[in-house]
Amino acid sequence: DSTAHPELEAKDFDEETQKALEEIDSCQNEIEALNEQASEEILKVEQKFNQLRKPYFDKRAEIISKVPNFWTTAFTNHPDLNSLLEEGEEDCFQHLTKLDVEEFEDIKSGYRLHFHFEDNPYFDNTVLTKEFQLGNLGAPTSLSIPIRWKDDMDLTQTNEPTCTRTGRKRQLDQRSFFTWYNDHVDPTSDSIAEIIKDDLWHNPLQYFLVPDVELGNGVDDEE
Amino acid sequence: DSTAHPELEAKDFDEETQKALEEIDSCQNEIEALNEQASEEILKVEQKFNQLRKPYFDKRAEIISKVPNFWTTAFTNHPDLNSLLEEGEEDCFQHLTKLDVEEFEDIKSGYRLHFHFEDNPYFDNTVLTKEFQLGNLGAPTSLSIPIRWKDDMDLTQTNEPTCTRTGRKRQLDQRSFFTWYNDHVDPTSDSIAEIIKDDLWHNPLQYFLVPDVELGNGVDDEE
Ligand SMILES: [Ca+2]
Ligand SMILES: [Ca+2]
Numbered sequence: 001d002s003t004a005h006p007e008l009e010a011k012d013f014d015e016e017t018q019k020a021l022e023e024i025d026s027c028q029n030e031i032e033a034l035n036e037q038a039s040e041e042i043l044k045v046e047q048k049f050n051q052l053r054k055p056y057f058d059k060r061a062e063i064i065s066k067v068p069n070f071w072t073t074a075f076t077n078h079p080d081l082n083s084l085l086e087e088g089e090e091d092c093f094q095h096l097t098k099l100d101v102e103e104f105e106d107i108k109s110g111y112r113l114h115f116h117f118e119d120n121p122y123f124d125n126t127v128l129t130k131e132f133q134l135g136n137l138g139a140p141t142s143l144s145i146p147i148r149w150k151d152d153m154d155l156t157q158t159n160e161p162t163c164t165r166t167g168r169k170r171q172l173d174q175r176s177f178f179t180w181y182n183d184h185v186d187p188t189s190d191s192i193a194e195i196i197k198d199d200l201w202h203n204p205l206q207y208f209l210v211p212d213v214e215l216g217n218g219v220d221d222e223e
Numbered sequence: 224d225s226t227a228h229p230e231l232e233a234k235d236f237d238e239e240t241q242k243a244l245e246e247i248d249s250c251q252n253e254i255e256a257l258n259e260q261a262s263e264e265i266l267k268v269e270q271k272f273n274q275l276r277k278p279y280f281d282k283r284a285e286i287i288s289k290v291p292n293f294w295t296t297a298f299t300n301h302p303d304l305n306s307l308l309e310e311g312e313e314d315c316f317q318h319l320t321k322l323d324v325e326e327f328e329d330i331k332s333g334y335r336l337h338f339h340f341e342d343n344p345y346f347d348n349t350v351l352t353k354e355f356q357l358g359n360l361g362a363p364t365s366l367s368i369p370i371r372w373k374d375d376m377d378l379t380q381t382n383e384p385t386c387t388r389t390g391r392k393r394q395l396d397q398r399s400f401f402t403w404y405n406d407h408v409d410p411t412s413d414s415i416a417e418i419i420k421d422d423l424w425h426n427p428l429q430y431f432l433v434p435d436v437e438l439g440n441g442v443d444d445e446e
């Protein structure tokens with residue numbers, strides 16, 4: 001098992017070089033084994049802290065459930081998320097009751113975003129879940145629970161995504177919430193999912209409390 | 224210290240909501256403290272494994288020094304690096320004797336790429352170093368040891384970077400090695416530095432052994 005390189009068997013190097021290359025290969029194997037060990041130890045640390053954080057996230061969820069429109073307010077105040085919501089979607093989001101992020105046990109491999117809704121005029125689902133499988137096995141994929149729209153209420157049929165801003169804003173603006181929800185083209189660079197998971201969910205209070213100041217300017221200066 | 228949010232002092236919420244928000248804030252503080260503890264533990268694991276890997280990297284460097292043109296061959300065989308080298312630079316790279324990557328003790332904060340050269344017709348330096356400071360304090364920067372070019376040998380004055388390929392290739396092709404070396408515009412997304420640090424230096428043997436098959440096709444099919 002000293003080499004994974006068939007070229008090292010070919011022996012088209014002089015003896016001294018051949019020996020050196022085999023020694024380099026042996027060093028690489030040691031380094032690779034240490035890399036794997038390091039990844040395992042880091043994963044254990046992350047899992048340990050996921051467990052330590054969990055009671056605080058659970059307690060937070062319980063308290064948040066007592067604050068009217070907490071997630072709706074935090075989501076719509078978030079400077080990178082508010083432009084996502086088209087007009088009908090904003091109304092729909094008034095029925096969002098809970099947001100939850102579930103990281104897989106092997107935290108390298110994926111996560112789920114759960115959007116909980118109360119009874120609403122738009123769809124029959126009580127939870128909409130978008131899942132990201134980013135693990136080592138197979139190509140990364142994402143999938144979403146299909147939305148059971150009520151008659152004539154399918155918001156993906158009525159919205160034209162707006163494309164009025166520039167740069168990062170433009171990129172985010174090209175999708176509405178439900179367009180994003182149903183989009184699985186490039187799961188490894190889903191910036192909206194990452195903002196929800198790493199920023200909004202991680203510390204929603206700052207967005208609940210502080211409206212995006214830019215919103216005061218009205219919509220789309222460029223128009 | 225229960226709150227970092229001045230908005231929580233404003234008391235423009237009803238009493239129950241105010242109390243809930245303060246409890247959420249307190250949960251956030253606990254979560255944040257655990258996040259910091261997790262980062263510290265992960266850093267310690269990474270530092271420990273840097274120490275454990277070091278003897279193998281040192282031994283590897285010693286063996287590599289006995290293989291003629293090891294780094295030059297690995298660098299010029301690398302599919303993402305070979306297009307970087309302009310004609311004069313390829314000749315210059317025949318004098319590259321050693322490549323070294325030095326990660327800062329706090330591995331989050333930066334690294335140095337050291338290119339060691341023997342006596343050569345192009346410049347007087349024996350080591351060219353490009354350094355990346357990506358730490359939390361201040362804006363990320365990169366800097367390079369100035370090249371002391373010999374008379375009329377400044378390769379940055381004679382090369383026009385080629386821009387003939389598409390996509391990723393094009394992006395890399397727009398710079399020559401020394402243009403890249405002297406470029407400090409966007410240190411946080413220096414893809415060439417990252418390829419050298421995370422791929423070439425990490426396992427150079429595969430590139431020493433396996434020439435880029437695409438090279439056999441000759442240069443720039445699109446022409
Ligand atoms: Ca939009
Ligand atoms: Ca080039």
Ligand SMILES: [Mg+2]
Nearest residue numbers: 057060061099
């Ligand atoms: Mg929660």
Ligand SMILES: [Mg+2]
Nearest residue numbers: 280283284322
């Ligand atoms: Mg070395």
